[in-house]
Amino acid sequence: MTYSERITNKLTEAFAPTLLEVIDESEQHRGHGGYVEGGETHFKVVMKSAAMDGLSRVARQRAVYAVLKDELDERVHALALKIDGVA
Numbered sequence: 001m002t003y004s005e006r007i008t009n010k011l012t013e014a015f016a017p018t019l020l021e022v023i024d025e026s027e028q029h030r031g032h033g034g035y036v037e038g039g040e041t042h043f044k045v046v047m048k049s050a051a052m053d054g055l056s057r058v059a060r061q062r063a064v065y066a067v068l069k070d071e072l073d074e075r076v077h078a079l080a081l082k083i084d085g086v087a
Helices: 003-015 057-067 069-074
Strands: 019-024 042-048 078-084
Touching: 003 019, 003 042, 003 057, 003 069, 057 069, 057 078
Parallel strands: 042 078
Antiparallel strands: 019 042
């Protein structure tokens, strides 16, 4: 399973989003720190979920980082987040 698939599966299970986009932006970072040949090191996540309603931006980010801890520890170097509630 790719890291993109792992991220998608974990975020779907944890937050039941109404919108989820997981975009591999690794090629844009070729030659920069954290880039690994083959990509899957730099991602952008766009997500809307009722689970995020009422949470601050920082709390939303922390919730996502907690769910994706293994991926961040293993290979994912950068994770850009655009997370909103649905309310």
